[in-house]
Each structure stands twice: as structure tokens, then as C-alpha cells.
Amino acid sequence: MGLLDQEFTEGNIVIAKTEDLFNWARLSSLWQVGFGLACCAIEMMATSASHYDFDRFGVIPRPSPRQSDVIIISGTVTFKMAIRIKRLYEQMPDPKYVISMGSCSNCGGPYWEHGYHVLKGVDRVIPVDVYVPGCPPRPEALLEGLLKLQEKIRNESIVKPIRSGFVGKSA
Amino acid sequence: MKTAEEIFNQLKEKFGSSIIELKTDKPVEPFIVVHPLEIDKICLFLRDDKELLFDSLMNLSGVDDANGTKVKDDKGLETINGGTLSVYYHLESTKLRHKLTLKTSADREKPEVVTVTESWKGADWHEREAYDMYGIIFLNHPDLRRILMPYDWEYGFPLRKDYKNPEFYQGMKVPY
Amino acid sequence: MTQYSIQNTKDSKLKTEEMVLNMGPQHPSTHGVLRLELQIDGEIIIDVVPHIGYLHRCFEKHCEAMTYPQIIPYTDRMDYLASMYNEFGYALAMERLMKIEVPERVEYIRVIMGELQRIASHLVALGTYGADIGAFTPFLFCFRDRERILHLFEITCGARLLYNYIWIGGLSHDLHPDFIRLTKEFIKDFRPNVKELNELLSYNRIFIERTANVGILPIETAINYGVTGPNLRASGLKWDLRRDDPYSAYHKFDYEIPVGSGEKGKTGDCWDRYYVRVLEMEESLKIIEQAIDTIPDGDVSSAIPKRVKPPEGQIYTRVENPRGELGYFIISDGSLNPARVKVRAPSFVTMQVFPELCKGFMVADVVAILGSVDIVLGEIDR
Numbered sequence: 001m002g003l004l005d006q007e008f009t010e011g012n013i014v015i016a017k018t019e020d021l022f023n024w025a026r027l028s029s030l031w032q033v034g035f036g037l038a039c040c041a042i043e044m045m046a047t048s049a050s051h052y053d054f055d056r057f058g059v060i061p062r063p064s065p066r067q068s069d070v071i072i073i074s075g076t077v078t079f080k081m082a083i084r085i086k087r088l089y090e091q092m093p094d095p096k097y098v099i100s101m102g103s104c105s106n107c108g109g110p111y112w113e114h115g116y117h118v119l120k121g122v123d124r125v126i127p128v129d130v131y132v133p134g135c136p137p138r139p140e141a142l143l144e145g146l147l148k149l150q151e152k153i154r155n156e157s158i159v160k161p162i163r164s165g166f167v168g169k170s171a
Numbered sequence: 172m173k174t175a176e177e178i179f180n181q182l183k184e185k186f187g188s189s190i191i192e193l194k195t196d197k198p199v200e201p202f203i204v205v206h207p208l209e210i211d212k213i214c215l216f217l218r219d220d221k222e223l224l225f226d227s228l229m230n231l232s233g234v235d236d237a238n239g240t241k242v243k244d245d246k247g248l249e250t251i252n253g254g255t256l257s258v259y260y261h262l263e264s265t266k267l268r269h270k271l272t273l274k275t276s277a278d279r280e281k282p283e284v285v286t287v288t289e290s291w292k293g294a295d296w297h298e299r300e301a302y303d304m305y306g307i308i309f310l311n312h313p314d315l316r317r318i319l320m321p322y323d324w325e326y327g328f329p330l331r332k333d334y335k336n337p338e339f340y341q342g343m344k345v346p347y
Numbered sequence: 348m349t350q351y352s353i354q355n356t357k358d359s360k361l362k363t364e365e366m367v368l369n370m371g372p373q374h375p376s377t378h379g380v381l382r383l384e385l386q387i388d389g390e391i392i393i394d395v396v397p398h399i400g401y402l403h404r405c406f407e408k409h410c411e412a413m414t415y416p417q418i419i420p421y422t423d424r425m426d427y428l429a430s431m432y433n434e435f436g437y438a439l440a441m442e443r444l445m446k447i448e449v450p451e452r453v454e455y456i457r458v459i460m461g462e463l464q465r466i467a468s469h470l471v472a473l474g475t476y477g478a479d480i481g482a483f484t485p486f487l488f489c490f491r492d493r494e495r496i497l498h499l500f501e502i503t504c505g506a507r508l509l510y511n512y513i514w515i516g517g518l519s520h521d522l523h524p525d526f527i528r529l530t531k532e533f534i535k536d537f538r539p540n541v542k543e544l545n546e547l548l549s550y551n552r553i554f555i556e557r558t559a560n561v562g563i564l565p566i567e568t569a570i571n572y573g574v575t576g577p578n579l580r581a582s583g584l585k586w587d588l589r590r591d592d593p594y595s596a597y598h599k600f601d602y603e604i605p606v607g608s609g610e611k612g613k614t615g616d617c618w619d620r621y622y623v624r625v626l627e628m629e630e631s632l633k634i635i636e637q638a639i640d641t642i643p644d645g646d647v648s649s650a651i652p653k654r655v656k657p658p659e660g661q662i663y664t665r666v667e668n669p670r671g672e673l674g675y676f677i678i679s680d681g682s683l684n685p686a687r688v689k690v691r692a693p694s695f696v697t698m699q700v701f702p703e704l705c706k707g708f709m710v711a712d713v714v715a716i717l718g719s720v721d722i723v724l725g726e727i728d729r
Contacts, residue, residue: 035373037380038402038725039427039508042471046497049474049490063375079340080321081380081401084372110420112347114412115405116329116336117320120347136508199444199662226570230663232676232689259676261663261691265570265586272663293573296699304407319400319728330407 019158026069026095027153030146033068033088034061038075040102040136047139057146065091070149072142073128076104076111077119089126097153099145100128103135110135172269175201178223186213194274202259202272207284210260210275211311214290217262217271225262225271228291232259233301237332239279251333256282256305277307286312304330350560350707363389368710372401376479376714379724381698383713390709395702399727406729410688415441415655416515418688423509425690426726428471429669431464431500434513439594440664440675441515444657452645453517454596459530459638460500460512461595462631466537467496468669469624476621476718477548480557485548492540495533502526516650527639534632541629549625558621559612562704562716566615572700576671576693578720581607581623582615588667600637602630617719624721656683670694670721690729694722 036044048054048061062068065088077085089098100122103109108120122128129152132145179193182203189209195201205213217225239254255276262271277284286309287294298309299318306328309315317324326337336345371382380401386394406425410418422437423430435457442449474489497507502523504512512519548554564574566582579586587604589597605626607619659681665674671693678687697720704716 033373034375038404039424041379042427043508045471045475046490046494050487051491051494061375065373076402076404078401078403079343079345080403081372082343083341084401088373108347110424111404111409114409116334116345116408117403117405119343124343138507199660202661227573229573229665229672230674230676230689230691232687232691234678234687234689237686259661259689261674261676265584268591291573292571293696293699296695317400319403321400329405330411332411 019156022158023154023156026156027150029058030070030097030149031062031068032059033065033071033092034063035071035088036074037077037081038102038104040074040104043136043139044072044074044101044142047142052139052143054143054146057143057150059146065089066093068092069095070097070099072099072101073105073122074101076109077122077125078117079119080117082119082122082125085122086125095156097129097149098122098126099130099132099142099149101132101142101145102137103133106131106133172267173222175203175271178217178271179203181220181223182213182216185216189213200272202274204274204276207258207275207277208310209285210273211285211287211289213273214260214262214287218290222267224264224266227263227265228260228287228293228297229263229270230259230261231287231294231297231301233257233305233307233330234259235305235330235332236276241333248335249333251279251331254279256307258284258301258307260287282307283310284308285310288312304328306331350563365393370713376718378475378717378722381717381722381724381727383717385705385710385713387710392705392708392710392713395705395713397698397701399698399724402724402728404725404729406690407688410685412684414683415657415685418685419514420509420511423511424725425692425729426668426670426673426694426723427508428468428723429464430509431460431512432468432666432668433673434510435461435595436664436666436668436673436675438513438515439666440662440677441655441657443664444660444662444677444679445515445652445655447516447650447652449516449650450645450647451596451643453647453650455638455642456518456522456647457513458596458600459635459642460503462634462638463496463499463530465631465669466628467493469628470496472669472718472721473544473548473621473624476721477554479714479718480554482548482551482554485544488540488544488547492537495536499526499529499533502529514651515655516652518647521647527642530635530639534636537632538629541625545625549622555611555618557712557715558617558719561612561617561708561712562620562719563613564615564620564700564704568700568703569615572703573696574671574700575696576668577623577627578620578671578697580605581619583607588665588672592665594664594666596638597634599641600634602633605630617715620719620721656681665691668693670723670726671697690726692726692729694724694726695729698722698727 100106105122111118130145130149134141182190189206191204193203217223234257236255239251242250257276260273301307303317365388368385371377372380382398384396409421422433426433470489470493474486477485504510564582569579569582585604585606605623607614611618657679661678663676665672674691676689680686
């Protein structure tokens with residue numbers, strides 16, 4: 001967009017499409033629900049700590065789902081937790097985005113066969129925008145996932161949302 | 172420091188037929204088999220006796236012995252009838268530095284064992300877990316309900332060898 | 348902070364009302380997915396009912412379906428902050444069951460990895476504890492140092508968090524040629540950082556106010572509940588399985604076992620539990636230094652069995668995990684899969700004593716107490 005490197009001393013006018021402006025605003029400050037599930041949550045913490053610094057993409061953890069834009073499902077989703085995750089997702093205001101981090105929340109991961117208490121993929125409960133593979137994904141992989149999400153938001157249209165409900169497997 | 176054999180003789184003298192046997196042959200560690208409905212008294216004695224002082228319960232684990240008759244239905248799913256479920260107790264004395272393993276077995280159809288929460292409060296959750304996973308009923312337990320599985324899980328006890336997964340739980344598909 | 352007698356609040360003329368407050372499973376300071384049901388009278392805790400199982404991943408069922416070496420990656424995922432130590436404990440149990448002698452080099456490398464893991468785990472515990480209490484800077488400082496340990500693990504086995512490095516009878520890889528040099532550099536840089544952490548957090552006035560005299564765990568209660576590890580040592584008992592039930596090569600090294608002394612409040616309060624971990628990191632550094640100076644040469648994979656088929660029998664083996672006594676109870680029926688693997692998880696046992704610690708304190712203290720016992724939900728729920 002290149003808005004910030006211009007000088008605004010003269011009270012200039014910037015003309016942009018509403019869509020572009022909205023999308024730019026949305027993708028530049030994605031606040032995530034501050035909540036972790038399992039091993040991947042530790043990598044998510046490492047991503048937001050020093051060295052990787054999630055903050056530079058405008059991502060800061062927010063303790064309440066009602067003030068967040070993105071939820072990162074970081075770890076194994078069990079049946080007991082799936083009900084809560086669904087509720088958390090429903091509490092978030094629109095527009096809301098979901099990043100599924102790690103094999104477990106993508107498809108059940110190593111627990112796919114004998115996990116009697118593991119939900120095989122969080123997309124059976126809530127719609128997912130970006131899947132990040134890995135067990136656990138490196139912080140760089142999570143950052144890449146976030147960039148993919150930003151790309152997706154950049155191409156969004158107010159009239160007809162690109163993001164549909166259930167991507168991939170259906171419930 | 173006392174060996175398992177010395178403790179066995181001491182218990183045998185005190186409790187008689189409730190102490191069933193001392194197994195030393197196959198396993199790496201010897202263990203004493205005791206009666207499931209007398210285990211609480213035995214454990215209290217083990218904790219309080221001046222020469223034993225087992226003040227800490229390291230571990231308590233339920234085990235499915237799977238020694239009943241196995242019946243296969245037409246889908247190839249196995250059901251076990253009869254046999255026993257067991258509970259292992261690993262005790263330790265932090266003062267006298269000795270360890271002991273107890274084992275008790277109860278019928279699979281009516282698995283009832285007396286709780287040892289009176290001796291060690293730490294047994295509480297271990298026993299709840301054994302109930303949750305195997306359906307072993309701990310008599311006199313203060314709060315016996317599921318611990319790891321959801322409270323409304325009604326599809327059986329998952330760690331039993333003949334456990335069958337349900338198709339759906341609250342509208343969510345269980346198998347892959 | 349002071350502990351209030353529950354009876355006093357009931358007798359006082361001020362009318363209060365009991366209520367139930369729900370905390371979690373989504374809460375920034377529950378360290379994962381723990382749900383606490385707090386029964387409170389005004390601001391004072393009357394009782395706490397923990398609800399666990401939100402991360403129950405069926406570890407024990409998986410063990411029964413896998414062969415013995417296949418279980419190792421699953422042990423990693425139990426206590427994901429101390430994966431190396433979980434593998435260590437499992438490998439040790441299997442070696443005792445199968446009577447395998449491992450080469451001395453393997454023992455040394457395991458000790459080095461285990462102690463590095465202990466430091467990394469404590470760094471997360473201390474950093475997040477600071478963040479829970481309201482000091483965010485120590486969190487960033489701790490993660491900065493932890494990244495260096497993760498780098499050491501990464502050059503050794505290729506993974507940052509879940510390693511599958513310690514195998515039954517040996518290791519998956521030998522050390523990287525740079526490992527010794529980088530570890531020495533890390534130790535040199537890390538020592539001043541511990542001092543820095545002390546200045547930032549340990550002796551911070553606000554931190555002491557929040558943690559001293561809060562959540563006192565008496566020694567008898569701790570033993571009766573089976574609490575182990577730093578939480579038990581903070582209550583004043585010098586009990587460390589590395590010394591009291593020696594395994595691997597720990598008997599060859601010289602180190603202290605720090606215990607809580609009640610320096611800022613009563614023995615066994617939150618500050619003691621916190622500070623024991625700080626001291627333990629320094630002791631771990633000593634062990635690592637001695638081990639890398641005297642590490643023998645040899646082959647790390649010579650004792651790995653081609654086919655893991657232990658004899659019929661049962662064994663209970665325990666190791667001193669960063670959180671306490673991690674025990675593996677394995678029953679083998681002589682086949683390629685175990686008949687039963689039960690894990691005695693230290694956090695599972697520690698969590699039971701939690702309601703006892705909270706009674707009579709304020710709601711805000713629950714966060715301080717929960718952070719100080721350092722639980723990992725992956726291990727509680729397995």
C-alpha cells in the first residue's frame with residue numbers, strides 16, 4: 001500500500017477504494033485470541049516472544065474472544081474442548097478468521113487412529129482459513145501461515161466474501 | 172529398609188487370609204497380591220507401622236488383565252466375558268527409603284475395590300482415573316466420577332481391551 | 348498477602364454471599380486448558396474444584412496399539428516442555444526391563460540433554476510466571492535464552508520441541524561437532540542472565556508482595572498427596588531422585604539440591620517454589636559443565652536392539668523430570684506391544700493439592716499459586 005512512507009505534513013488526500021482500505025486495516029492488526037491448547041501453543045508463544053516477534057505483523061494476544069479477529073487453534077482438539085472452541089468462535093465478532101496450527105488440529109495428527117477422545121480435525125467444528133502443517137510447526141511456518149491469511153484478506157471483497165464456510169473436508 | 176519378603180511375612184501374620192501371595196518368579200519386581208475389600212486396612216497399617224512407614228503413594232494404576240473368555244461377534248469386534256480387572260499400588264517410604272508393590276484383582280463384571288484415600292489423599296485422582304478408564308468402582312471414595320473423559324460420556328470405559336468407539340459424540344464424528 | 352480464615356469471614360457482620368466463579372478452559376493464565384471452579388465468599392476462596400481432561404489425548408491407549416520404539420514420539424507429546432526427559436524415562440524403563448547395558452557416552456549425552464531440557468523447561472515456567480503476575484519483560488528474556496537451548500537441540504536431532512532423540516538402548520544421532528563449543532558458550536552467557544533474572548524478578552518488591560506467604564504447602568501435606576520435584580523441595584524436604592534413587596550417570600557429578608528456606612515468607616510459599624527453580628538452573632549448569640568436560644568417546648547406537656521384545660513382566664521406573672517424579676509403569680506380556688503403560692505424571696499429582704493451597708486466599712492469588720506449581724496440561728491429561 002505504501003501509505004506510511006509518505007509524508008503527511010500538508011494534509012494531503014489519499015484516494016483509495018473502500019475495499020482496499022478496509023482490507024488493509026483488517027490485515028494489519030489481526031488480534032488473536034490469547035489461548036493455547038497443546039504442544040503447538042508453546043511454539044506459538046515462542047513466535048510471539050523475542051526472536052520471532054509476532055508483534056511486527058500486528059498480531060497481539062487478546063484475552064477475550066469478543067475483541068479478537070483471529071483464533072489460532074494451536075494443538076490437539078479433544079471432544080471435551082471442541083464444544084468450548086465452538087463457543088469461543090461464536091463469541092468472536094465478524095469478520096473472524098481461523099488458523100489451524102499443527103497436524104492435530106488439521107486432521108488429528110498422530111492421534112488419528114486410536115484417539116478415542118480426539119477430534120480428527122478442527123474443521124469438523126469450525127471453518128478454517130489457513131492450515132499450517134507440522135508437528136509442531138516451526139515459528140517460521142506459523143508466520144508463513146499468517147502471511148497467507150493476510151494475502152487472503154487483501155483479496156477480500158465487501159460485496160461477496162471469498163471465505164466460504166467449510167473448506168476442505170465437510171462435517 | 173525392608174525387603175518385600177519381610178513385609179509379606181509381617182502382613183501375613185497380621186492380616187491372615189487377606190494377604191494372598193507374594194509373586195517373585197516372572198516379573199522384574201516382586202509384588203504382594205491382597206484382597207480387594209481389605210486393601211484399605213492393609214494400607215493404613217503399612218502407612219502407620221513404625222517399621223514400615225509407607226508415607227507416599229507413588230502410583231496407582233488400573234489394569235485390564237484380559238484373562239476372560241473372548242467372544243467375537245459377526246463384525247469381528249471382541250467382547251471379553253469374565254476374568255478380572257486389577258489395581259497396582261506402588262508405595263514408597265521417604266523416611267525409611269523402601270518401596271513396595273501391591274496388587275489386587277476384582278471380577279470384571281463387578282469390579283469393586285475399597286478406596287485408599289484415607290491413607291493417602293493423593294490416591295483420589297488416581298482412583299478416579301482408574302474408574303474413568305476401566306470402570307473399577309472404589310467403595311467409600313469421596314467423589315467418584317469421571318475425570319479425563321467428559322462427564323456425560325456413556326460409551327463405556329476406553330482402556331478396557333474390548334472397548335468400542337461410538338460413531339458420534341454430541342454430533343461430532345468420532346472415527347477418522 | 349495474608350491468608351484469611353474462612354470462619355472469620357463468615358462471623359463478620361458484613362454480609363457476604365457465596366458464589367461460584369468459573370475460570371478457564373480459555374484463560375490466559377491457566378497454562379493451557381484447565382478449568383477451575385472457584386467457590387468464593389466475597390473475594391476469598393472457600394474451595395476450588397479443578398476440572399481436567401480438556402487435553403486427554405489417549406496416550407495409554409496408543410501405547411497398547413504401538414510397538415515399543417513407536418511409543419517414544421508419543422512420550423514427547425505428554426510433557427511438551429520437557430520432551431527429552433520423557434524419552435529419557437521411557438528408555439530407562441525399557442532398558443531395565445530388557446536388561447540392556449548402554450554405553451557410557453550415551454549416558455553422558457542423556458544427562459547433558461536432560462539438564463539442558465530442565466533449564467529450558469524452568470525458563471518457560473519462570474517467564475510465564477512473571478507474565479502471569481504482571482511482569483512481561485522477564486518472559487521475553489527467558490524465551491531469548493530458551494531459543495539458544497532449542498538451537499542446541501536442533502543441531503543435534505533436527506527438532507525444536509519434540510525430539511524422538513533418546514531411543515531404547517541409545518540415541519538417534521551422535522552430538523554435532525559444534526555442540527560442545529556452543530554449549531560452553533551458552534553456559535558462559537547464561538550465568539549472568541540468571542543474575543539478571545534475579546534482579547528483574549526474584550527480588551522485585553512487587554513480585555515478592557504477590558508471592559511471599561501465598562499458597563503455603565506444608566511438608567506433611569505434600570508427602571501425603573505425593574507431591575514431588577521442585578514443589579516438594581520448596582517445602583523443605585531434600586528429595587531428588589537423581590540422588591535418592593540414582594539412575595544413569597548422575598552419581599558421577601557433583602551438585603547441590605536446593606531446598607526452600609522461607610527467605611521471604613514461610614517455607615513452601617509461592618516465592619520459595621519460584622526460587623528453587625532459579626537455583627536448580629544453576630545446579631544444572633554445573634552438571635552440564637562437568638559432563639561435557641569428561642564425556643567419553645564411543646558409539647551411541649551400538650546397544651540399540653534390532654527387535655524390541657522384552658520378557659514377560661512388569662516394571663515401575665521413575666526419573667526426576669523438571670516437574671517431579673515421572674514414573675513409567677510398564678506391563679509386558681512378551682509380545683511386541685506392551686499390555687499396559689501407565690504414566691505417573693508429576694503435574695497430575697501436584698494438581699490435586701491445588702485446592703488445599705488456594706483456600707483462604709484471594710481470587711487474584713489463584714493465578715499466583717497456579718503459576719508457582721508449574722503444571723503442564725499435556726501431562727495431566729495425557
